[in-house]
Amino acid sequence: MKGSSEDGNNSEALEYFFKLLEKIAVRRNLDPNVMLEVTKRLMSNSDSRGLSDENLEEITGIRQNEIRKVLRTLYELKIATYRRGRHPETGSTRYYWTIDPNMINIFIYSLKKKILEKLKKKLEFEESMTFYICPVDGTKYTFEEAFDYNFICPKCGSMLVEYDNSKVKEFLRKKIREFEEEIKEDERKLFGSRSV
Ligand SMILES: [Zn+2]
Incomplete structure (x- = not known):
């Protein structure tokens, strides 16, 4: 589990984190591939405003209800957070999701x-x-x-x-x-x- 990188988010710890997410997904009757895909998309998203379930559907092609199940789990695990926003066209309430890399480190640490x-x-x-x-x-x-x-x-x-x-x-x-x-x-x- 030890890595040579100094940034505290080394690849070995990340591998470990992804394996864990897969296990959690299986235990909660979620598709582990959806779990990983959504998590990785959120992690690599550079826009600090976050991504909505709709955005994620557009990017991944995974159905929104599958995505929402995963987001709920990530939120429960304190890995992802959301902010409330408005849909740019319809003006309806939407939730925009982000993952703070530090949350992953804290998650691994407490584990x-x-x-x-x-x-x-x-x-x-x-x-x-x-x-x-x-x-x-x-x-x-x-x-x-x-x-x-x-x-x-x-x-x-x-x-x-x-x-x-x-x-x-x-x-x-x-x-x-x-x-x-x-x-x-x-x-x-x-x-x-x-x-x-
Ligand atoms: Zn015996």
């Missing part, structure tokens, strides 16, 4: 913080537990589970052996350090030297 919390919980769990494993099918059990099964694998009847999870813990600690460093770097870029 990293969530992942870090999950990693810390996972490490805590691994540190507090003794695990057992079936040497035949590789199924892992906590001590309590293994105890309940009399240390015999319920799947295949093999004798369970104690599982050394030091590699897992080592991996988690490394990941946690990486995320902590990235978060610190993001904070420096987003909020100056002040830590949040």
